[in-house]
Amino acid sequence: MDALFQFLLRMGDNTLVLGHRVSEWCGHSPILEEDIALANTALDMIGQTQLWLGLAGEVEGKGRSADDLAFLRDAWDFRNVLLVELPNGDFGQTMMRQFLFDAWNVTMLGRLMQSSDKRVADIAEKASKEAAYHVERSGDTVVGLGDGTEESHARMQAALDYLWPYVGEMFESDDVDAAMVEAGISPDPASLRGEFDELVGRVLAEATLTIPASPYAHKGGRTGYMHTEHLGHLLATMQWLQRAYPGAKW
Numbered sequence: 001m002d003a004l005f006q007f008l009l010r011m012g013d014n015t016l017v018l019g020h021r022v023s024e025w026c027g028h029s030p031i032l033e034e035d036i037a038l039a040n041t042a043l044d045m046i047g048q049t050q051l052w053l054g055l056a057g058e059v060e061g062k063g064r065s066a067d068d069l070a071f072l073r074d075a076w077d078f079r080n081v082l083l084v085e086l087p088n089g090d091f092g093q094t095m096m097r098q099f100l101f102d103a104w105n106v107t108m109l110g111r112l113m114q115s116s117d118k119r120v121a122d123i124a125e126k127a128s129k130e131a132a133y134h135v136e137r138s139g140d141t142v143v144g145l146g147d148g149t150e151e152s153h154a155r156m157q158a159a160l161d162y163l164w165p166y167v168g169e170m171f172e173s174d175d176v177d178a179a180m181v182e183a184g185i186s187p188d189p190a191s192l193r194g195e196f197d198e199l200v201g202r203v204l205a206e207a208t209l210t211i212p213a214s215p216y217a218h219k220g221g222r223t224g225y226m227h228t229e230h231l232g233h234l235l236a237t238m239q240w241l242q243r244a245y246p247g248a249k250w
Contacts, residue, residue, distance in 0.1 A: 003179035004117075005059050006079060007186060009069070010176075010222050012052030013080035016070055017231070018101060019045030020238050021088060030091055037137070041098070044130040051123045071242040075232045082221040083166040085231040089159065092152065095141045096159035102135035103199050104170045107192045116184035139203045146207025157209050168217025171196075 023042035029035035053066035064072075084101060088094045109131050112124035145152040171193045180186040204211055220226030241248065 003176045004183075004185065005056055006176045007180050008052050008056035008059060008120075009079040010081075012049050012056055012066075012069070013078050014084055014101070014105075015045040015052065016049040017078070017080045017234065018084035018098075019043075019049060020234060021084065021086075022094070022098070024088055025094065034091070038094075041134060041137075044134065048123075048127045048130070051126070055119055055123065067242075071239045075227050075235055076224055078227065078231065078235075079222050079224055080231075081166070081169045082218050082228055083163065083169065085221070085228055085234060086163070086166065087230055089162075090155060092145050092155040093159040093162065095138055095145070096156060097163055099135070099138035099142045099203070100163060100167055100200065102131060102138050103196055103203075104167075104192065106131040106135045107195045107199070108187070108189075111187040111192065115186060120185055135199075142203060142209075143207045146204070146209045153208065156207065160204070160209055161212055164212045165214065165216050166218050168215070169219040169222060172217075172219055172222065174223065 019042045022038050022045065025038045026035065026042070029038055049070065050066050053069045057064040057066060057069055083097060086097060088097075106128065109124045109128040113121055113128060115121040115124065142156065146156040147153070171189045173188050173190050177186070177189055181188050201211065221228075221231075
């Protein structure tokens with residue numbers, strides 16, 4: 001069950017951390033429509049987090065809720081990929097990061113709907129509807145900005161160059177993944193790469209953007225071995241109320 005717990009943390013931590021990152025745009029987006037759209041995207045991801053971490057707490061069997069797992073763990077206990085904890089940067093960087101994650105998420109959820117664990121399959125089916133919309137919206141934005149003005153194109157290419165070295169971690173496999181594959185619960189992450197590359201390649205070509213050639217991949221987040229310095233700052237903001245007033249309730 002420990003492998004399943006770790007897998008569920010990975011899924012929940014990805015959406016929790018990215019959901020918080022995206023929520024940072026609330027009140028700061030370039031136009032009102034985007035402000036609302038990004039807030040809704042963040043809410044969708046937090047909703048998915050509630051499902052993944054709620055099941056993680058149930059599987060762990062120690063009485064921890066989704067809230068406990070979100071607000072009472074330290075950085076080294078988080079299992080999200082490094083990509084989602086990176087700073088927002090400008091609007092183009094935020095949307096490029098969102099698209100790269102969405103492309104992976106929609107691919108993973110599509111496979112998880114066939115999971116041998118009905119609880120996982122049910123969450124994936126519910127989340128896949130939101131993920132399908134997210135990848136369409138973020139992909140359209142990447143195309144619009146990439147194939148837009150000279151300035152927007154340059155910013156989107158810079159965002160892709162910065163973020164691409166963090167993509168490879170999403171397809172790393174370890175003992176947790178092997179146990180999940182053996183149990184029929186989830187696919188080998190490496191098996192998702194072809195579908196991801198086809199989707200991403202098609203959108204980026206339409207956006208007139210060039211995928212960096214380097215195969216180098218930063219990693220360490222999904223195992224908890226190493227996070228960027230940004231995660232600690234993010235958690236200090238996200239968790240401060242629960243840390244300052246333990247057990248506080250509305």
